[in-house]
């Protein structure tokens with residue numbers, strides 16, 4: 001059984017495959033608590049239901065789009081993700097896994113989308129700060145990130161909220177020896193207006209050779225669930 005928050009068919013809004021019609025399988029539950037989490041129904045207040053593997057695979061096959069995004073929450077905390085990915089691969093699907101880069105598993109994956117969390121994610125002032133220390137300690141695991149980068153085709157995707165984040169990103173990317181062409185800077189924000197205002201992120205990409213990471217789904221549909 002898979003503990004899922006939702007499944008849906010949409011367009012990948014983020015990363016190297018932005019724009020590709022994809023089927024999303026979203027696990028519920030996360031080992032982090034980002035203050036700005038855009039899927040709080042998988043972290044701060046996890047929701048969802050147990051679904052059988054066969055049921056989910058049938059839904060994937062019915063869409064026949066060929067691209068599956070396994071996301072969360074944090075999908076890699078679920079042991080069942082290994083069997084899910086093996087069956088998706090058998091069925092000929094291209095698999096992207098979206099992970100915060102704190103857990104390693106050996107599994108079938110065509111693109112490991114690693115999104116390590118910066119200092120700006122730590123919830124010092126949320127929920128009386130009771131998650132802050134655990135989050136701060138767990139959010140950056142260079143050993144795990146390097147293991148994921150060595151095992152899988154990868155992209156390293158950072159959510160950027162403030163110009164001060166850039167120095168931290170450069171230090172983290174250098175620490176794990178990431179290829180700059182695989183590093184994506186993605187603006188934090190839940191509206192098109194906020195995203196458009198952060199043009200300094202595009203300037204940083206020009207300067208450092210990183211990629212600009214769009215958030216197509218926000219531009220197209222705004223901050224809505226299941227799209």
Ligand code: SF4
Pocket residue numbers: 030031032033034036037038039040042043072073074100117
């Ligand atoms: S790692 Fe992702 S799902 Fe988990 S709290 Fe942070 S943004 Fe939310």
